Amino acid sequence: MSDGFDEIASRLVATAKSFHSRGWLLGTSGNLSAVVQREPLQLAMSPSGVDKGELRADQLLSIDEHAQITGGNSGKPSDESLLHIRIVKQRGAGAVLHTHSIWNTILSDVYAAEGGVKIEGYEMLKGLQGVRTHEHAEWLPIIENSQNIPALAGTIGHTLNRHEAAHGFLVRRHGLYSWGENLAQAKRHIEILEFLLETIGRTLHIRAQAT
């Protein structure tokens, strides 16, 4: 593996441990990737079925644009590698992160009928790339869950096209995907979206009671 791969793998591990400690990657759930090179595409990808609190940099997998292992570690890439690759290509992302938190799971279900969660009026939104004011309205689309990964990748591609300004999306009763130009930005986006989803979820409690 190249120096670039090792450096990226180390930073993916630090991100995984941070998110696991917050309860966003429990039970080996979720996955993380970052671009090592663009042409041809090489991704550092978290392996399937590994405890994210105990992940080691030498367990990260190198995959190509077809989610095939390309030298280095053997191992099983996550089924969801195809979703990461789709996002990398369609958004030009440098890193893609996928978390399973309590609050993203709940809100992906509560707002499923609306097709997404509208997040508006929070200062935190300014941390999303390109957003300049808290008056921004972020639409976080919700996609129905499926075990047919190529079909899910197609739906994601369609959703990304339709919602060009979206910084992430939810898969119903499944989790959150976000991304960034690089890993630091992708991590920032996940932290912001998780924060806002929890804020909205807890506000639902209070608002309902006040009326």
Add this chain to the structure above:
Amino acid sequence: MSDGFDEIASRLVATAKSFHSRGWLLGTSGNLSAVVQREPLQLAMSPSGVDKGELRADQLLSIDEHAQITGGNSGKPSDESLLHIRIVKQRGAGAVLHTHSIWNTILSDVYAAEGGVKIEGYEMLKGLQGVRTHEHAEWLPIIENSQNIPALAGTIGHTLNRHEAAHGFLVRRHGLYSWGENLAQAKRHIEILEFLLETIGRTLHIRAQAT
């Protein structure tokens, strides 16, 4: 103690500390075990009355299929060792974990009249051994609590027979038991079931208010 025992004891300690930090083993509650050998059965078992956040590998006990100490440390095995042994034998488990979390305590009570909690439609379910789709319906049986440990072991045996697909069970106002072929799988199962119980508990709040 054999090398196998020491290695297993170290990993039980790491699991105990991780769960204690999440508040799932407060007040010396809960217990953890893993199989060292099958014939004759030897289990590494957490001692009774020890702070799980300060547990040391040299405190783990070696017990046989009657929950008797078999060399190495002296100490008092948990009364619930018999329950671990029952699960190991009946499920062929390689590790058994028992947690006392806020949410497993609450849901074991709220759903007691139904006799269990039905968990269905969550991607997280796929982390349970043998589950292939989020459409899986997991039935988590609830057993009435008792201080008569042999009687409780009998009820557990009966419950495990009746619900052959169950990956865990709740004891009412007491806690969660889950297990796995090995310790990593058992830890994964606990993290998944705790996550799903908290998700269901918090959704109860929002659903009730929305209607």
Add this chain to the structure above:
Amino acid sequence: MSDGFDEIASRLVATAKSFHSRGWLLGTSGNLSAVVQREPLQLAMSPSGVDKGELRADQLLSIDEHAQITGGNSGKPSDESLLHIRIVKQRGAGAVLHTHSIWNTILSDVYAAEGGVKIEGYEMLKGLQGVRTHEHAEWLPIIENSQNIPALAGTIGHTLNRHEAAHGFLVRRHGLYSWGENLAQAKRHIEILEFLLETIGRTLHIRAQAT
């Protein structure tokens, strides 16, 4: 300071850091003490106004039965030292811990009119010294808050006499006191009571909605 003092001071610091990380001692609130010797009484006591997440063993104070400094560090003992001394004498406690948690603050207020919180039917209760079954009913008295410390000490003395089986008490909108024969037992009692108060508080939400 004696070896006994230094050893006890180190363990008080470890307890303080653990509780601070759980949010039970924020903003320099709360205090911790343990008996170094009985005749004459010498207590190791946390100093007033120090961040419990940054407490060092060399900051612990040695005080006598009148809460006067007895050699070693100078510094200001907490005003509440008199409450610790009262508990030590009246219960024969070896350690006294006082936490300010979100949930103990809330429940000390919600149940103030009843004069206490009844905790019954939880397995966790068995971790309280002398309790043998989850069918135990623990009565956690609630005392009205006051800035008159000698008067508050008197009320506490009266409450301890009246509720001889109590393992702790709440001061309204203020916090929880618990104790034990030694520090390990006192820490266990705090963890158990905090767990049960949070469980009851969260159940209040769900129960109210289910009806």
Add this chain to the structure above:
Amino acid sequence: MSDGFDEIASRLVATAKSFHSRGWLLGTSGNLSAVVQREPLQLAMSPSGVDKGELRADQLLSIDEHAQITGGNSGKPSDESLLHIRIVKQRGAGAVLHTHSIWNTILSDVYAAEGGVKIEGYEMLKGLQGVRTHEHAEWLPIIENSQNIPALAGTIGHTLNRHEAAHGFLVRRHGLYSWGENLAQAKRHIEILEFLLETIGRTLHIRAQAT
């Protein structure tokens, strides 16, 4: 940079990491400052856009009373530096801390129509500088959010004049500002106000249901 600066920078980093772990500075949000010298004014200020969980002391910026960099690191000071400077000058503060927590965001919105949150009757209030009794009533003003920083600084100045006893204020759907004579006191104030806001928010749930 002077020794004073390096020492202060190290302590700002420790505070940042502690608050980030509690979820009060997610997604590079929030900022921290402390006075290095008064005449002419020199502040150590957290840089814009940096992950507070990974902040290093050598990234802290030295700024003057116009929020201009004064030697040492280059980098971009937060837009909100002007707000810190305003507070330092008007309150004579030695440190200013600004957090984005779930609960301060929610309460800044729920109580916006009242113009502030009244916090009364909690022992925790005694940790605020100069407060001697839990009977103290703290008024935490809420200021409407704005991207016009000079205008926001003006509103803050006006608010600080009008509420001379306030130990902090909320910016609506944005966050909490507090300060202190030094960093330790400012950290104490933030922990206390965050604790009380969460307590009030969770009590709103229970109170609404009990009636």
